[in-house]
Amino acid sequence: MPSVYLLQQTQFIPAPLEVVWDFFSNPNNLERITPAYMRFRVTSPPYEGRVYPGQMITYTVCPIARIPMEWVTEITHVQQHDYFVDEQRVGPYRLWHHGHHFVEVPGGVQMQDTVHYRLPLGWLGRLAHVLFVRRQLENIFAYRLRVVEDLFGK
Template sequence: MSVHCIKAVQTIPIGLEATWDFFSRPDNLQAITPAYMRFQITSKHRPERMYPGQIIEYKVRPLLGIPLYWMTEITHVVEGKLFVDEQRFGPYSLWHHQHHFREVPNGTEMTDIVHYKLPLWVLGDLAHTLFVEKQLADIFEYRRKKVAEMFGTFPPL
């Protein structure tokens, strides 16, 4: 019955305004999600920009192509600084995802912090150990690479 946490930090060589503009648009999430997940936003109401209280519905296929319904709520938005999405329905018993943005010299630092918990007590912990932890790490790594491909990277020091 463990609550798990992932933290990912990426520095992007574009300004804060452009970074925020991309990440605050829910429709852009598909571009940074692995194709095998067949991620699809299914919400009928799809404004261009996120706002507090917004409900976003998705269909994903994270395991063996089996479709899963996922609903999140954007619970907090501080323009240009952070937003939080929380699962309302879906595969986790807890999903709380913080997205932080801050200006750094010549770019933006983006930090994701996800607290999550799987259902089914011991079985959920076993599933976490067997495949969920690695799959989430792979999804964040894919996203890191895709963002670098789209926006570039800082030269090595």
Template sequence: MASVFLLQRTQFIPAPLQQAWDFFSNPNNLAKITPPYMRFTVTSPPDDRKVYPGQVITYTVCPLMGIPLEWMTEIVHVRDGAYFVDEQRVGPYRLWHHQHHFREVPGGVEMTDTIHYRLPLGWLGRLAHTLFVRRQLENLFAYRYRVVQEYFG
């Protein structure tokens, strides 16, 4: 049985809901919250619209040893100001389902990322998860946490 892993992170953002939503629902801001060593680049045509169901976003990213990978996600669900969900269509994961939830709280917004993911290659994928994938995702979200705090701080 293949393992489906879960990563969940919650962050308080000291900003109005609309400001947080505007930032995170704009795919052009993804590179700003991704560590520079990953060389994350949006490759889909420029689109100044906020996320919408059916939107396809393509990127290149170098998560491991500088090797570039193509990644394509589709925005599958959006509730304006509340949440959006992206799913990988092409990329390094066998499954990638990423929920972004926003909730107004006193003094700002509580943002929760919930990611269900599965790696390819059966037991080799599980080993890779144990050796470096989990740690890399945790480091990515730790970086994102710091950048978001600085940006909205």
């Protein structure tokens, strides 16, 4: 069983690249695309500028039994209108590396999320992955896909 897992999702969004980029690179929109049961809240001050390497974003989230956890991510790489990467600095994962990639295609944008993650606690983390973590992440990204379709169309 691997200790570093991969989650990928690709979605076509029928909107201009700049609009899609501005939406996804703005941390103020994360609550809108996260299921309510996660109780996800951005706790960093609102930021209206452009995403930049070194940007720190803080959140609270309740992934297990409604117990709040602090989550801190750092934007580590940005190529304007092409991709950005966030990496967890504090939070529930031992490793969280999330790449957001955007490609302009006829009629809109193809967006791909690529997440490499690792859980703490060795074999207990691997068991938790099998029992609920993988399914929870897949459900979160499926929810995100539906919300983005509602916002931008199919």
